[in-house]
Amino acid sequence: MPIRIPNGLPAVAALETEGVMVMDDEQPVWEHKRPLRFGLLNLMPNKIKTEIQIARLLGATPLQIELTLIKITHYSPKNTPTDHLVSFYHDWAEVRAQKFDGFIVTGAPVETLPFDKVSYWDELVKIFDWTQTNVHSCLNICWGAQAAMHRFHGMPKYELSKKAFGVFPHYSMEARSPYLQGFSDEVHIPVSRWTEMRSADIPPNSGVSVLMESPETGMCLVHDPKHHSLHMFNHIEYDSYTLADEYFRDRASGREIDVPKHYFPDDSDKLAPTNRWRGHAHLLFGNWIAQIYQTTPTEVSRIGIDR
Template identity: 65%
Template sequence: MPIKIPNDLPARTTLEAEGVMVMREAEAVRQDIRPLKIALLNLMPNKIKTETQFARLLGATPLQVELTLVKITNHVARNTPSDHMISFYRDWEDVQSEKFDGFIATGAPVETLPFEQVTYWDELRRIFDWTQTHVHASFNICWGAQAAVHHFHGMPKYDLPQKAFGVYRHRNLEPASPYLRGFSDDFSIPVSRWTEVHRDDIPPASGIKVLMESDEAGLCLLDDPAHRSLHMFNHIEYDSGSLAEEYFRDRNADAPIALPRNYFPHDDPTRQPENRWRSHAHLLFGNWINQLYQTTPFDLADVGRK
């Protein structure tokens, strides 16, 4: 089954050109099936690109997925046209009475700030608590993952001496995990962050399992069953050119930025980077959605009930 998104969302044209099946409302209602309802809290600056990245991964499964785009209440996006936000996004305060099978919180360009200095930190904490009663399972990405483990487990983040930036090899530490079904023992994932969390800060009684880790880039993916959450500290959803865009943006702005590691062929930024993580990105999200489908209540009203 395809993904169901608003007819005029810019991601639709891109996904259809890539061969991703996209469903219109009229087609969806004809199918005698309950779609998986997934909300995307998009905290990234380029919201249109981020929508497309996640819709691509969510739409590559055999299940019908209905995507709801969510934003922080009253937060004004500076890098996305206001008409786009008005047309396609809903404030969290307007959806908090609803229930969802899945919830994704993205990264955000605030990672060097202490959590408490982020202007929407209080609302984000309420959102994390809300997921425990209104969402069956969550998937937190990059800063969103750091924020979640800080909120739920008190884990701090640490500034890095220089940006972890590039495509790094990672190890599959839990091959039996349903989320890593079909994964190689060794695979590559894009990394782009100025901070990190440490394995030693995982509370012993938390029940957290480390699923992916890199010798160079550290922790990558945690399974947090007590909060029905995955925490991914890197950007497995990135497009082939995402790191290049960040690199040239910062270089043109005379910001301190090193060449992303293991990314451009022969470290030549004039050459087209090769995507070595796309298949594992689809596999991870496919496994997550399959787990949602296998475990979520048929009646959404039962989500969050003990």
């Protein structure tokens, strides 16, 4: 089944070359089932790459999905052409009256700042609160996951002495979770962050459960049923070369950075990395979408009312 995304978005050409079925805004909606409506609040600096990564995973599922690209209303990103934002993105203020089956909040390059020092924190708080009435299920990624856990549970984040950077083995803590259906016992997932949250800080009686974690980098995937959310603290959506791009970018800028662990063969940055997480990325998104499909209201207007 296809994903329906804005006509002309650069992701269209990239996904079509990979065999992902894509519909644009001018093609008719299939009538026998309504499409699932997904919103992507894209806070990443390279928005086009992130669009492709997320749309690839959403578009690989056997359901028709409409993707709406969203940005912070009162913040102007510096790394994305203005014409791209004008053509394809909606301010959150424009869509706040709408309802979505699924909603994704990405990471952002602000993780070492205190939450309340992030320039768009006040609006993001409003967005998180809005998801509780206008979204059926959320997936928050990396800093987005930390921000959500801080908003909903008051959890602190801790700055690391060295960046958690590489592809680390993770293990299931809740093998029977529907979100982990089909997962291997050991799952390799990209990690790229300067901060962490700790399971010891999860409030008792919060209903939050850790689904996956790593002995080296801690919590990875957390289920927060009271807030209809999954929190992914790492980057299972990354492309094969995303960590390499980050590594070579930081090295070129003179920033002290180690070679990402367990990523390049023999830890040699002269060799092409091997993607060991792609299959599990598709599984996670497929399982999440399947849960949404099975539980979301038939009528869009009932989202946030019928749970």
